[in-house]
Amino acid sequence: MTKCTEDNKPIMVGDRTIPPPDARYITISIMGQPYEVPETLTILKAMEFVGYQFKRGCGCRGGICGACGTFYRIEGHHTLKTGLACQTVVEPGMILAQIPFFPSNRAAELDLETKMPADQQIATMYPEIFRCVGCGTCTRTCPMDIDVMGYIAHFKRGDIMGGAEQSFDCIMCGLCAARCPANISQFNVAMTARRIASARLTPKSEVTAARAEQVRAGRYEPMLAELCKMSKDELKKLYVEREREPDLAKPGEWMPEDQTHL
Amino acid sequence: MSEGYTPEMLDLIKKVEESRPQRLSESRAGKGFPAMSMDARDLVLNAYHPDYTEEGRRALGIGPNKDEVYPEELIDLLESRSILEAVKPDLSTPDYETDVLVIGGGGGGSAAALSAAAEGLDVIMATKLRHGDSNTVMAEGGIQGADQEPDSPYYHYLDVIGGGHFTNEPSLVAAMTNDAPIIIEWLESLGMMFDKHPDGRMKARHGGGTSRKRMHSAGDMTGAEIMRVLRDETRDRTEKIKILEFSPAVELLMDENGRCAGAVLNNMETGAYYTVKAKTTIIATGGTGRLHYRGFACTNHYGATGDGLVMAYRAGAKLGYMDSVQYHPTGTAYPEQNVGLLVTEKVRGLGGQLLNIDGEQFVFPLEPRDVESAAIIRECVGNGKGVKTPTGRLGVWLDSPLIDELHGPGTVQRELPAKYIQFKRFGIDIAKVPMLVYPTLHYQNGGIAINDQSETTIPGLYAAGETTGGVHGHNRLMGNSLLDILVFGRRAGLAAARAIADGAQAGAASLNHLVEYGKALSDAGLDRGAVSPMILPNYATDEIRSRRWDVKSPTV
Numbered sequence: 001m002t003k004c005t006e007d008n009k010p011i012m013v014g015d016r017t018i019p020p021p022d023a024r025y026i027t028i029s030i031m032g033q034p035y036e037v038p039e040t041l042t043i044l045k046a047m048e049f050v051g052y053q054f055k056r057g058c059g060c061r062g063g064i065c066g067a068c069g070t071f072y073r074i075e076g077h078h079t080l081k082t083g084l085a086c087q088t089v090v091e092p093g094m095i096l097a098q099i100p101f102f103p104s105n106r107a108a109e110l111d112l113e114t115k116m117p118a119d120q121q122i123a124t125m126y127p128e129i130f131r132c133v134g135c136g137t138c139t140r141t142c143p144m145d146i147d148v149m150g151y152i153a154h155f156k157r158g159d160i161m162g163g164a165e166q167s168f169d170c171i172m173c174g175l176c177a178a179r180c181p182a183n184i185s186q187f188n189v190a191m192t193a194r195r196i197a198s199a200r201l202t203p204k205s206e207v208t209a210a211r212a213e214q215v216r217a218g219r220y221e222p223m224l225a226e227l228c229k230m231s232k233d234e235l236k237k238l239y240v241e242r243e244r245e246p247d248l249a250k251p252g253e254w255m256p257e258d259q260t261h262l
Numbered sequence: 263m264s265e266g267y268t269p270e271m272l273d274l275i276k277k278v279e280e281s282r283p284q285r286l287s288e289s290r291a292g293k294g295f296p297a298m299s300m301d302a303r304d305l306v307l308n309a310y311h312p313d314y315t316e317e318g319r320r321a322l323g324i325g326p327n328k329d330e331v332y333p334e335e336l337i338d339l340l341e342s343r344s345i346l347e348a349v350k351p352d353l354s355t356p357d358y359e360t361d362v363l364v365i366g367g368g369g370g371g372s373a374a375a376l377s378a379a380a381e382g383l384d385v386i387m388a389t390k391l392r393h394g395d396s397n398t399v400m401a402e403g404g405i406q407g408a409d410q411e412p413d414s415p416y417y418h419y420l421d422v423i424g425g426g427h428f429t430n431e432p433s434l435v436a437a438m439t440n441d442a443p444i445i446i447e448w449l450e451s452l453g454m455m456f457d458k459h460p461d462g463r464m465k466a467r468h469g470g471g472t473s474r475k476r477m478h479s480a481g482d483m484t485g486a487e488i489m490r491v492l493r494d495e496t497r498d499r500t501e502k503i504k505i506l507e508f509s510p511a512v513e514l515l516m517d518e519n520g521r522c523a524g525a526v527l528n529n530m531e532t533g534a535y536y537t538v539k540a541k542t543t544i545i546a547t548g549g550t551g552r553l554h555y556r557g558f559a560c561t562n563h564y565g566a567t568g569d570g571l572v573m574a575y576r577a578g579a580k581l582g583y584m585d586s587v588q589y590h591p592t593g594t595a596y597p598e599q600n601v602g603l604l605v606t607e608k609v610r611g612l613g614g615q616l617l618n619i620d621g622e623q624f625v626f627p628l629e630p631r632d633v634e635s636a637a638i639i640r641e642c643v644g645n646g647k648g649v650k651t652p653t654g655r656l657g658v659w660l661d662s663p664l665i666d667e668l669h670g671p672g673t674v675q676r677e678l679p680a681k682y683i684q685f686k687r688f689g690i691d692i693a694k695v696p697m698l699v700y701p702t703l704h705y706q707n708g709g710i711a712i713n714d715q716s717e718t719t720i721p722g723l724y725a726a727g728e729t730t731g732g733v734h735g736h737n738r739l740m741g742n743s744l745l746d747i748l749v750f751g752r753r754a755g756l757a758a759a760r761a762i763a764d765g766a767q768a769g770a771a772s773l774n775h776l777v778e779y780g781k782a783l784s785d786a787g788l789d790r791g792a793v794s795p796m797i798l799p800n801y802a803t804d805e806i807r808s809r810r811w812d813v814k815s816p817t818v
Contacts, residue, residue: 014554195453203462239424261416
């Protein structure tokens with residue numbers, strides 16, 4: 001990222017941490033070993049600052065891939081906390097361990113063609129959801145603030161769509177499963193449920209299917225071949241002249257004047 | 263909630279709020295800031311886009327693309343020796359034999375593996391990190407596909423090639439835009455949770471440079487949703503697809519006829535090397551953001567170190583468009599913890615506007631990305647109208663609260679859930695206050711040259727996705743990378759199946775090409791003692807680096 005000095009001249013630091021000269025340092029403990037790190041860093045960048053080069057426990061670095069789930073306590077406090085290492089800022093006295101992988105149960109062979117009712121399908125694939133004791137630890141553990149126990153309750157009640165929607169933000173880090181006293185692998189149940197909800201409980205897009213059929217029939221190949229042969233100037237002319245669908249046009253209502261290439 | 267901003271920044275935000283009612287009524291009347299003419303685009307690109315300046319680039323001294331000028335960080339890797347050059351391992355009995363070796367476990371690799379497996383082939387997918395660790399998961403805004411009534415692949419083609427400044431490889435654009443509706447339908451059939459209308463119709467939106475609404479999405483985590491669905495599907499195909507995680511390919515194997523014969527993998531956790539002999543090999547290793555060209559931060563995944571490019575180039579594959587990099591206009595500039603991270607173009611697609619320190623618009627919000635980026639750099643560095651953060655970075659406002667004003671309260675939280683959470687963690691409610699953004703290194707436009715069947719210039723070697731170059735020309739539009747990886751991943755899998763049906767076989771595997779490459783490097787006087795591929799980025803401080811007494815390579 002550009003970092004600007006007084007005269008707006010950028011100095012470039014990539015993703016390495018170069019703390020300002022007046023940075024304050026705090027002590028954190030990485031799996032029991034204390035290190036001094038600049039405050040305001042995320043756990044991930046603090047670990048790199050002290051010299052870790054990640055193989056596991058690091059992924060997108062932006063809170064969406066689930067590679068860097070981390071448990072921590074603050075020294076002197078009994079509460080066990082969780083966070084993503086790439087999204088959680090270090091605190092003084094933090095004692096942390098990453099959980100880059102956790103053994104989970106995944107039911108094999110999802111059948112999206114089955115006639116079995118969706119709720120039964122989930123109940124058959126993951127009967128352990130009915131052992132949920134309602135302790136809510138999964139919800140308190142989730143670094144994405146998902147009501148995990150809530151979506152499991154939806155599945156138990158047979159509301160597959162409701163649970164699928166509620167679990168949508170799941171990044172499959174596995175921290176919920178790590179803490180579940182009923183041994184449920186919640187994130188895998190949710191993955192299956194979202195696919196069932198989308199493929200079986202949501203109407204298909206007929207517009208999409210019709211267009212895909214036209215593509216398979218080869219309808220656009222001659223038009224595209226024609227474009228492939230055009231000079232830059234010919235393309236430029238077509239590009240500049242193309243009609244733009246209005247921003248607020250309702251789906252399926254606006255049509256261009258020139259319909260020869262639809 | 264806005265305590266994440268400093269009082270000084272909150273003062274500046276008042277100017278954004280003052281100009282908002284006026285901008286809102288203009289937006290409602292369909293009268294926004296005007297788009298640039300083609301000439302104005304050229305002007306701002308030439309003056310302010312990092313790709314158009316001399317700094318930080320040099321000519322490549324070796325291989326099929328010798329004398330082409332690329333970013334130095336990439337040249338450093340290409341002008342390096344192989345880790346395996348001096349090892350001379352026994353290759354007579356491979357550890358694995360397979361029909362298809364897929365290198366890379368992101369969206370492109372997964373599409374390749376699934377399509378090859380569907381054709382009845384045995385597949386090994388080797389991936390450096392976990393299956394799914396890729397830039398795919400980070401693509402937020404959407405995937406394009408001309409499936410709506412007023413649209414067709416014809417218009418999609420025009421948008422793609424116009425956005426790419428008419429520099430794209432035409433046959434690749436035709437392949438991508440043609441297959442798009444099939445890909446969307448395929449994802450739907452796998453149970454991807456698309457944003458839909460109640461009757462099942464896909465919600466389709468505009469993106470930068472589109473003439474029709476064809477951006478399909480799953481919240482603002484479209485790529486993550488695609489990836490988790492493809493990964494889940496792959497896990498149900500274990501009888502055909504064997505997945506080797508934490509096992510990056512480090513070099514390709516070549517046979518006596520110059521055909522790719524598989525690859526050498528390294529189990530990163532045990533340090534052991536394994537050989538895979540394959541009838542066909544597909545490279546889908548993604549981009550190079552983690553090389554941090556010119557020191558820019560990037561939006562990319564930790565694994566985006568361009569390993570596939572390096573391997574393929576050593577084996578003699580031709581690269582294309584390698585001088586062209588995409589800077590995403592809206593990387594986060596504040597808070598410091600989020601710096602560099604992508605703010606999806608969907609924010610602007612929904613009506614969010616870019617504003618300078620005075621709360622004024624200075625650019626049409628949906629210019630092609632390179633133009634938009636250059637315009638932001640011009641406003642900050644050229645016109646001095648950027649907002650400075652407490653750590654001295656510059657940025658411009660992205661007025662997200664306008665979205666709720668335009669489309670109703672709750673829209674920001676509903677349409678941009680991941681972004682909403684990401685900022686909320688640091689005390690910034692993006693439905694109430696704007697975000698501060700600045701361009702960030704985002705996408706590698708160039709890469710291994712392929713044809714419309716995903717074939718590289720090396721027999722038996724295919725490539726798909728960000729590791730290839732040509733389909734986007736010198737500028738990619740939003741929503742075409744998720745499409746690109748799936749179209750060409752699928753085409754690679756199908757092409758491999760056709761080749762095998764025609765009797766494709768690999769001969770005796772060798773690594774002689776590494777020795778030749780090393781010798782050519784020495785002969786050209788380019789041997790700096792560096793080895794590559796990089797495999798993992800290294801973000802240690804200088805102090806720590808100096809204490810790693812045994813690490814000699816300047817790049818690894």
